[in-house]
Structure formats: C-alpha cells, structure tokens
Amino acid sequence: MTLRKWLFVLALLTPGLGLIVAFIGVAVYIAIAQSFGLYNLSGESGFSLEFWVKMLDRKVFSRAIAYSVYIGVLSAFLSVLFAYPLAIWLRKPFPGSLTIGAMLKAPLLVHGLVAAFLFINVIAYHGVLNQLMQGLGIWDGPKRLQNDRNAIGVIVLQTWKNMPFALLLLTGAVQAISDDVLHAARDLGAGGFDRFRKVIAPLTVSAMQAALIIIFIGALADFSFQVIAGPTNRQSLAQLMVFYKSGGRWNDAAVVGVTLMGIAILGSVLLAALPRMTLRGRVA
C-alpha cells in the first residue's frame, strides 16, 4: 500500500479506534507516571523509584502476583479445556442442540457479582451443597467451603463464568472445519484424540489463543469473585490495588496497577505463543 492509502486507512480508523487508544493511552500514561512519583495526588510530585523499590520488597505484593497469575492461568486453561469437548459435541446440529448451546452460554448474561453470590448460596456453611451432601449421608456434618485457602471457589466461578465465552469462540472455529477433513484424518487412522491433537486443535488455534488471552486478562484482574469467594489469607492484585487506593496511597496503587498491566501483556504473549509452540510438532 502507498503512504497515501495508509493515511486514508488511518483517517478512517481514527474516529473509533483513535478515541479508544487515546483514552487508554492517557490512563496508562498516568498510572505509569504515578508509579514513579509523578502526578502525585497527595504530596509533592517528582520522579522517584522509591515506590517500586519498596513495593518489590513487600511479601504481600509477591504473594498477590503469584495468586493472581494462578487464578488467571488456571481459569483460562480450565475454561478452554471444558469448552473444547462441548464445542465439538455441538459442532453438528441435533435435536435440542440449540437449547443446550443457549443454556451453556447463559452465564455470559449473569453479572459477576450476582454469580458470586449465587455461588456462595450453594457452597455456604448451611448452603445447598452442604445440605445435599448431608442429606445423601456422604458428609456427617457441614463443611466450610467458602473462602477456601486454594481459591477453588474462585476458580470454579471463573471457569463457570468464562467457559461460555471460550465456547462461543471455539464453536465457530470448530464448525468451520469441514467434515471431509475430519473424515480424512479418521480414514488415515487417526482416533478421536489424534484427530483433536493433529487436526482440530491446530485448525482452531487462533480461537484458542483469543479465548486463553481474554479469559486470562479478566481473571488476572479479578476483584469481585476474590472479595466474595476468595481466600481471606491472600489478596489478588486488584484487591491490593484497591486497598492502597482506599488508604490514599495512589503511588503504591499505581505500582500494583502497572504491574497488573505488565503481567497481562506478558501473560498474553506467553499464552499466545504456547499453543503455537505446542502444536508446531503437530504431525509427530
């Protein structure tokens, strides 16, 4: 394309994309500036590495990073893992498939906070699950399932909420694979798992990457699920950021915010690269 055409395309994109880039750019710029002591809302402004140095020394910060990455990665992989078989199952229409598909996508329409409270009702000390297990005689008494140490509740919530999104992306990609291609693989000796590994996964890798990245970013920055159902002995990065902000420590909050953005970018790159690298030796 000529320079003139590039400029023309850019001009066409500017009213929409330009505004988004400008607003996000401003927010990112202010966050980065505040993390280095600039744009200080509660004191003197001036460039300083002090906030970063102090933050990197805090155990709560490193624990929050590890915790958020754990939630983000696990939620993304579990969502995709559950979505794939469903997408393959729903690939061809059958009586009731439309209803099943709609029901599976229902969590997309439920707000995160509502979902979290619904979940609490299920797993609470006197909740439905406890009563059911006792009623069936499996458990002798109620168990404490809420705010578990390993954040299994949060992972379940994240997967429940995000799996439909992965399903939405993967269903389209899986449906785009022709029957003949799958039949050819079968005809050449590929069983169910090999057909998935050597044909379906490589041909839907872009949808898989998109699902992994988007779910990872959302789960990494989770606040509501963590506050309601997460463990009480550790904080997510978003929770930590809000904690600092509530205390008027804007620069510390900015350090956490910038870290969150950095991990989101780095994690996205890694999650995008991982499926490609894994599927590179696709024939072997």
Next chain:
Amino acid sequence: MGGISAHDLRMEFDGFAAVADVGFEVATGEFITLLGPSGCGKTTLLRMISGFLAPTAGTIHLAGEDVTRTPPEKRDTALCFQSYALFPHLTVRENLEFGLRQKRVPPADRETRLEAVVGALDLSPHLAKLPNQLSGGQQQRVALGRALVMRPSVILFDEPLSNLDARLRDQVRIEIRRIQRDFGLTAIYVTHDQAEALAMSDRVFVMKGGRIEQSDTPERLYGRPRTSFVADFIGNANVLEAEVRTVDGNGLVQLDTALGPLLAASTIPPQGSRIRVCWRPEDADLAATGPNLLSGRVTHRAFQGHFTDLHLETGATGCRIQTKQPGIQEGDTITFSLKPEQIVLLEAVA
C-alpha cells in the same frame, strides 16, 4: 491386497432405504465404478465400504475379513474425497506422511513409500507448500498420493475429478488408472459421469434407487444393456416399446414397433410379449440395406465435429441417429438400416 465382498447390504435413513439389499464381489486389483444419478445410493454404498456408515443390515468383507462393524481408522482402505480434504495447516509432505505416522510406519519405510508416490505423481516441487498454494489438479494429486502412500487393500474414490476442468480431468483420469494398475490396488470409484465410468473401469455397477441395476464390463454395458434405464443412462439410446411377434430357434426375434417391424438377434429370450428394445444412434447405417430398413425426415441437425446428430421423424414416433456423412440438411428424408444384433432386447413392459 484383497478383494471386496458384500452381501445383502442395506442402509436405511428414517425408514428410507438408500441402499437396498445390495450384494457384489470385487476381485483383487479390479477397478469398479459405481455409476448412477444423484440419490441412487452410490456414495452411501462407498461410505459403508469405507466404514463411515454402519449398514442397517448385511455384511462387508475386505480381503476375506469381516469389517462390517470395523471403524474407518481400523480398516485397510483409503478414501479420496471429492473435496480432496487436505489438511490445510499441513504441508504437502506432512499431508502425505499423516497416515504413515498414524500407522507408525518406521521412518526408513516411510521415506521409501513417500519417494515412490512423490515420484509417480510428480509432487517433489510442491512438498514444502501448503494446500492453498496448489492448483486444483495438484491438490487432487496430493489427495491421491495421501491415499496411495498407505498401500491399502482397497482404494475408494468419491467423485474425485468433479472439481477439475475437462482437460485436467482427462489427464488425472489416466493417471489414476495407471497408478491403480502399477500398485495393483482394488479400487471402487464413484461418479455420475458415464464417460468417466466407461473409460476407467474393469466393471461398472449402474445403480438406481439404492439397487445395482446392472454390473458389467463397460463394453457389455454399452452394447448389451439389460434395462431401458441402463441403456438411456449409458450413452445415447433410442428406447422404444415393441410387441414380440415371433422368436425362432436361432435367436431371431420379430418385433412390431412404432418405427415399423424390426428384426432383432438376441442370445437372451424376450422377457415378455411386450418389451422395450433399444439401439444406439451411431449404429444407423445410411449406406447399407438389410432387414431393418427405416426412413425418416430430418427435423433437427446438430454438427458435433466428428459426427452429425440427426433427429428424425419416423412414422408415429421419432428417433435419433449419428452419421459421419456430410451434406444432410433439416427437411431431407433419409433411409438407414440397423443390423439385427444391434437391436437389444430390454425388460418387459409392466
């Protein structure tokens, strides 16, 4: 290598019999074509042989082994798809190697087989390319190579040439036949193109309504069709109803038809007193005289290059003849004759 044997094969979809009690034997190394109009059951039959459809009833044996309920991935067959079905994310080499790797063929043997197929199909310049970088003919050759490299007992073709232009179709048709012979493969080929079926096959199974109407060599199928459907489907034929007057001991049958009285010579006795008969347009002899001398007025003339197609009005009916004789125009009245052995007796009129 091995032959195929099918007994009482039946495939029903919601009570509709797509294939109805079909049975046949195919010898090792034979090239069989399933020919018929759309919906006649030929692809269903092929899918049952390849294992993608489990028959409602009946059995299939490949190389003597009962494979009726064996899934496709465990059958010693290879299917060439109409759409080629190449793996779009794999290079030509990876496509060719796919099945060999699945079957865990040792690397040395894999390389030998690959070289043989790549050489036979002239694919070496394209090994590193992706399918979308190839022309239709090249993709077809890769699909063929991917099946051949497996060295299956039976190779199956589902209208593999239908997406190619006429010129390329001729080339690939010859190529497929040559390779099938060279590798000694038993082949089942599905097509609705009768010219393709006649040109390629050892035997042709003409299918209609889920049944095999006639299975024969291309020559016999063309020269001695058993039913009016086969006569009409394979090439052009003049099919007409006839009253059987007399049958003598030498197989000469005296017939009354809308064209006038005709004398037919047949080794098979007529199926009834009122039957259908047929003759080929190119059998009309404008120079000769004989027992079946007919005349008619030319109502339509179409020059076809190596012959001229003439539609004639003869008595109460019409017929079609083909001649190499130039100069005949619409409105001319011409006389032609048919040899008794060129008139074929078909089924009885219901």
